[in-house]
Amino acid sequence: MDSVIQLQRQLVDYTAQLFNEGILDDQFNQLQQLQDESNPDFVVEVVTLFFEDSERLLNELAKALEQQSVDYRKIDAHVHQLKGSSSSIGAQRVQKVCIAFRNCCEDRNIEGCQKCLQQVKHEYSLVKTKLETLFKVRGKKGKNKSNLFRMNTVAQATDFCLYDRSLSRRFWQQEGQFLGQYNKVKTIAEDHSQRKQNGILDM
Amino acid sequence: MSLVLRFQIQLSYGRAIFAPGTSSEQPNSNPHFRGLRVILTDDDDVNRTVTKKLLEKLGCEVTAVSSGFECLSALSSAENSFRLVVLDLQMPEMDGFEVAKRIRKFCSRNWPLIIALTASAEDNIWERCLQMGMNGVIRKPVLLQGMADELRRVLQRAGEGL
Numbered sequence: 001m002d003s004v005i006q007l008q009r010q011l012v013d014y015t016a017q018l019f020n021e022g023i024l025d026d027q028f029n030q031l032q033q034l035q036d037e038s039n040p041d042f043v044v045e046v047v048t049l050f051f052e053d054s055e056r057l058l059n060e061l062a063k064a065l066e067q068q069s070v071d072y073r074k075i076d077a078h079v080h081q082l083k084g085s086s087s088s089i090g091a092q093r094v095q096k097v098c099i100a101f102r103n104c105c106e107d108r109n110i111e112g113c114q115k116c117l118q119q120v121k122h123e124y125s126l127v128k129t130k131l132e133t134l135f136k137v138r139g140k141k142g143k144n145k146s147n148l149f150r151m152n153t154v155a156q157a158t159d160f161c162l163y164d165r166s167l168s169r170r171f172w173q174q175e176g177q178f179l180g181q182y183n184k185v186k187t188i189a190e191d192h193s194q195r196k197q198n199g200i201l202d203m
Numbered sequence: 204m205s206l207v208l209r210f211q212i213q214l215s216y217g218r219a220i221f222a223p224g225t226s227s228e229q230p231n232s233n234p235h236f237r238g239l240r241v242i243l244t245d246d247d248d249v250n251r252t253v254t255k256k257l258l259e260k261l262g263c264e265v266t267a268v269s270s271g272f273e274c275l276s277a278l279s280s281a282e283n284s285f286r287l288v289v290l291d292l293q294m295p296e297m298d299g300f301e302v303a304k305r306i307r308k309f310c311s312r313n314w315p316l317i318i319a320l321t322a323s324a325e326d327n328i329w330e331r332c333l334q335m336g337m338n339g340v341i342r343k344p345v346l347l348q349g350m351a352d353e354l355r356r357v358l359q360r361a362g363e364g365l
Binding site: 027030031033034036039042045046049050052053077080081083084085087088089 | 247248249250252253256257260293295322343344345346347
């Protein structure tokens with residue numbers, strides 16, 4: 001059980017760090033609160049869309065800034081879109097660079113635009129790396145699905161109060177300790193419900 | 204017994220930090236808006252996905268489309284009786300103002316209700332929306348509370364007795 005607590009603590013610390021560094025803002029919390037049983041992968045889905053869109057937009061921006069005669073309206077439209085989607089997922093630092101980027105666009109400041117593109121690329125890859133670390137598992141997801149389901153049931157049964165169950169599931173799975181943890185938790189859960197039935201616990 | 208003690212520590216640890224966080228504790232839908240048929244139009248994939256989920260959280264039945272053309276064609280098909288259009292103002296090809304104008308021209312002055320979504324901070328946005336026959340505006344990024352408040356206000360004004 002110690003290592004479960006330790007892993008959870010790591011997850012909590014890591015998430016808190018992302019907020020402290022201003023990489024994420026409260027909008028990301030809202031995203032997590034929107035996730036529910038009817039759509040347990042909502043956060044990962046939205047963030048994946050964000051990655052796809054951002055990469056397309058960053059490519060478009062790089063191309064547009066290389067042109068002989070720069071189309072600032074087009075650039076502004078791309079940056080506007082990136083600003084919108086980054087603010088929707090709470091990627092605060094990407095969003096902030098977008099604001100500066102749009103100002104440079106308005107001033108038709110090519111050097112400023114190029115600098116902003118580098119900055120926004122940097123901030124984007126930072127938030128991407130951090131979010132991927134948070135989600136790590138994508139791709140392996142199908143593999144342990146039935147176990148994940150049981151894990152979820154056990155977690156509910158034992159009234160685990162986790163910030164985001166799917167995140168912690170992924171975290172455990174990522175650490176390669178999933179089954180071990182699952183069995184431990186199951187034993188504890190059974191023990192717990194047995195005690196509850198016997199009236200030893202009223203928790 | 205030592206196992207149980209650890210278990211309790213973990214519980215309080217989780218609760219202390221994330222008391223409001225567990226998704227299953229959130230109300231699944233708001234009874235005020237349950238069954239409200241909404242068509243959401245936004246060309247941006249991320250924003251559309253998030254806004255759709257927000258509306259569903261409030262209890263709405265949401266159809267999401269990614270262009271003004273799709274929105275108009277969905278509205279014109281007879282079996283779809285949307286009560287509310289949530290419309291992003293800034294879209295390529297046909298923007299939200301144009302979509303609203305056409306809705307008011309081809310549908311009616313008071314059906315369906317239209318709420319605009321905008322990231323713009325301009326003061327005159329609200330006026331321009333009113334001129335185009337829209338009923339409300341929500342600033343992006345959209346928050347659950349802001350969405351609920353504006354929906355309630357617009358429905359109340361339309362005399363739907365909430």
